[in-house]
Amino acid sequence: MRVVEAFQESYGAEPAGVWHAPGRVNLIGEHTDYNDGFVLPFAVPWGVTAAVSPREDGVVRLRSLQAGAPVTVESLDGAEGWARYAVGVFWVLRAAGHRVGGADIVIDGDVPQGAGLSSSAALEVAVGTALNELYGLGLSKMEVALAAQKAENDFVGMPCGIMDQAASALSQEGQALFMDCRSLGTRNIPFDLAQHGLQLLIINTGVHHELADGQYARRRRDCESAAKRLGVDALRDVTDLAGALAKLSGDERKRVQHVVTENHRVEAVIGLLRAGAVREIGGLLNASHLSLRDQYEVSCAELDVAVESAIRGGARGARMTGGGFGGSAIALVADDRVESVKESVTRAYAERGWAAPEIYPATPAAGARRLI
Structure with a gap:
């Protein structure tokens, strides 16, 4: 797997694991999520794959196979550009009191560029899902999605609703995901084209x-x-x-x-x-x-x-x-x-x-x- 090879090349070791989170397309329900309304997205076959290992020193080292030079973040506030979407998840989890250290991460994404299929949410959810497992946080998929949304809202500064992150975290193959954005209740709807x-x-x-x-x-x-x-x-x-x-x-x-x-x-x-x-x-x-x-x-x-x-x-x-x-x-x-x-x-x-x-x-x- 390309992301594993890149991880070995970057950090000289095997990753602790590899996680994938998809982008999404919204079938219908646009600009309703931040109005406490209803949405009907589904996950697409493309997304972000993250090879990750934990670090005890709190440092976050990042490399994207689509971006430029690797990034080392010793202070979360110092993150810039695309790295803010990943680092923001660390910031949210730590602020919530979770004992989350650092990590070595290599990112590989295949979401078509410029398509608006929410590669940022896929990146956040991939990192959040990895940290949830590596650090034994015990978060539900919806809680991971909420942490990812908060990272984009409060750390990156983009006032998005919950739809993108929830679709990336909770979708099932062959199904659309109906979500009530107020209650956060979800239901899978058959969508076999x-x-x-x-x-x-x-x-x-x-x-x-x-x-x-x-x-x-x-x-x-x-x-x-x-x-x-x-x-x-x-x-x-x-x-x-x-x-x-x-x-x-x-x-x-x-x-x-x-x-x-x-x-x-x-x-x-x-x-x-x-x-x-x-x-x-x-x-x-x-x-x-x-x-x-x-x-x-x-x-x-x-x-x-x-x-x-x-x-x-x-x-x-x-x-x-x-x-x-x-x-x-x-x-x-x-x-x-x-x-x-x-x-x-x-x-x-x-x-x-x-x-x-x-x-x-x-x-x-x-x-x-x-x-x-």
Whole structure:
């Protein structure tokens, strides 16, 4: 295994173990997680693999096969760049009173770059899962996910919800993961695409617009201020949408309309999947994209063209997935229309002088686990 060979080369010894945590794609339920709402992600076959051995001196030594020079962190506050996602997990666990020393770590990732499939959460969860086992912390998978989220929120400074880390930690092969982001209750929902003659294509635009992170935080502030204005703890608690919209204007009104209707779309998709009507979820994917484009305003030209051309090519439904402003779209496609959809999207990009997007199928994969 490449990561083991790199560990031996870097540290002159065998690792104590090797752990893998996957990235995720969100089937539906976008920007609902930090509003205490509902999400339906699943783990993808790509992720982060970490070879790890504990150290008694508290020092964290890191090497990524995708990044540059190895990093040695003697003081956690001194971590920079990509290393902060890994080191933040140490910081969270130590702050919670867990006796966590240092570690030698080599990271190998195969999440497609720029796809928005949450490689950062995969890195955090891989490290958290390894430390949980190596130091005998006794944390549940959800507790590992929460520690990973806290690392990204409080150490890295990205105000993400719990969805990405939970999907990476808890997903099961062949299943989507329904999660109530308030109670943190989860339920596996069968999502066997092959059985229904379907594929879920990821259309990786390869673009990431620089305004993404600041706009993400702004959207979150919009939702929090709207909830306060409506007198509810979170937008998940809005039960009278028409009444709520009558009290709001501008951006707040748009954000509320998206979040409330998106929660309903998640529940509707779950109902269809449980009934075996997988082919029928396409219209809800389309509606989700329109809402993200027009009400939440987090799409971009590349995502819109990917979605529209996929549908023209014969997809049963498509939408942007992830935070927005780039990254990926998903398209639900019957097996006999896959090539037609790929050709339609590729042609639409070529007509605009854009680089061809990467397009590949994603099947629901298993969550974080020890490999060796």
